[in-house]
Amino acid sequence: MLFRLTSLSLTNMDVLLRVLLSLSTLAGIHSITTVSQVSVRVGGSITIPCLYESQYINHVKYLCKGSTWNFCSDAIKTNQHNTGKFSISDDKQRKIFTVTINHLTKEDTDYWCAVEINGGGDEGTYFKLSVTTKTPSLDKTNQEITGSTGRPIAINCPNSNSGEMKWCRLGGSCLTKSGSIHETGFTISASVAGVFTVTMSELKTESSGWYLCVKGDLQMPVHITANNNSKDLVLPQSVPVDLNAYIIPLSLLIFIVLVTVFIWFMLKRHKQTKKAASAMTAAEEEITYSTVTHKRNTSSQSSPAESAVDVVYSSVIPMKQQHVPMVEANDENVTYSTLA
Known part of the structure; x- marks a missing residue:
């Protein structure tokens, strides 16, 4: 003190x-x-x-x-x-x-x-x-280490200092080879030259905290955070929601939907109108021409009563209407007929 x-x-x-x-x-x-x-x-x-x-x-x-x-x-x-x-x-x-x-x-x-x-x-x-x-004799570029609970995690401590390797909990016990701290197993190894590695067998929530990489008279503080990634995580029963934050986005979404429906309706109506107009044009182009020939029965074998009866012959020919340019009428273009 x-x-x-x-x-x-x-x-x-x-x-x-x-x-x-x-x-x-x-x-x-x-x-x-x-x-x-x-x-x-x-x-x-x-x-x-x-x-x-x-x-x-x-x-x-x-x-x-x-x-x-x-x-x-x-x-x-x-x-x-x-x-x-x-x-x-x-x-x-x-x-x-x-x-x-x-x-x-x-x-x-x-x-x-x-x-x-x-x-x-x-x-x-x-x-x-x-x-x-x-390069520091006991280095640790990233002092913050994050892992998932229930899974192992490895911490590398690069060093060039002489002395004994240790892994300590701040204010707690230290390990030199293997053991447990707060019921979590640790193993220290130096398989790579210039680096000793501390492996935690299973990360727990209570494992979060400050630790020390120790080599000789040097220490490097390292903070470990254990995240709970359990799928069975229970969410709060009621979560306050700020409805005002959703009014503008919701209104914009409704407006976009209405505009989309209106455009779809207008396109559909235009398509139907165009189809009806095409059908009407095709109907107007179908015109039927009829040729009527008026003859009197002059057969000698006919009776006087039959000879007095006129016979009418008719032929019907469906034809496509052809658009012919108008020609000014003259005597050559007029056909005169006499019907008895």
């Missing part, structure tokens, strides 16, 4: 700091738990989780920058707005606040996870960033 001091020299402060750190480790006192040392690249970013005790849930948390607790300066607090350089968030349910440091430089080396104590000295835990222009 650490407190800010105001009346000690820098040298005495360093000595006292080392003593307090040793005492707190021996006594098992961990008001705030975080990483110890992380290897990072210049220009990159890193997210550091800080686990705190239940009594600090409603306290202000902050990131303090500096090698000594007495002279570190506040970088970002939970009651302040995030900046381009620093951001902070507090998960009160899991009792973990996280700080993100962007645009890393050679000066971003010494920080503290801290909690304000009303009416007393603040508490903080130190962590160190080893900033390099080369």
Whole structure:
């Protein structure tokens, strides 16, 4: 447990700091738990989780920058707005606040996870960033890992550092080869040079949280999220729906349907009218011409009564009407007939 001091020299402060750190480790006192040392690249970013005790849930948390607790300066607090350089968030349910440091430089080396104590000295835990222009000795480009519950998941931890490989739960136990954490089985292997892989046998909802890839004196925080993809997921019985959001799209849909029906009706009517007109034209072109010949019966064998009767012969020829241009009538085009 650490407190800010105001009346000690820098040298005495360093000595006292080392003593307090040793005492707190021996006594098992961990008001705030975080990483110890992380290897990072210049220009990159890193997210550091800080686990705190239940009594600090409603306290202000902050990131303090500096090698000594007495002279570190506040970088970002939970009651302040995030900046381009620093951001902070507090998960009160899991009792973990996280700080993100962007645009890393050679000066971003010494920080503290801290909690304000009303009416007393603040508490903080130190962590160190080893900033390099080369590939970090223990690297993890993506600190966020997402998996599905009931399925295995593998986490790769690229490294070039010497020392023992470990997989730890933040604030919990560590594994060196295989075992279980929160009733979830883990296996550590190094089949590929420069990478050790941690395989979780079956991801569970309670497996979600912050873990640490550890190689020697370096650590890399990794956050695992377990998603429930079960098809039997029960939905809420009633879901509030904003009907106003559907009025305009629904009205537009109705208008489009009405216009479509009207156009279809007009096209169908036009087609029927055109068909009827074609039938009428065809009927008018069918004209029947009739030739009538009037003759008198002059047979010598006929009786006087029969000879007095006129006989009419008729022939009917159906013909297509031909459109003949009108010709002015004259004597040559007129046929005179006499009917007795």
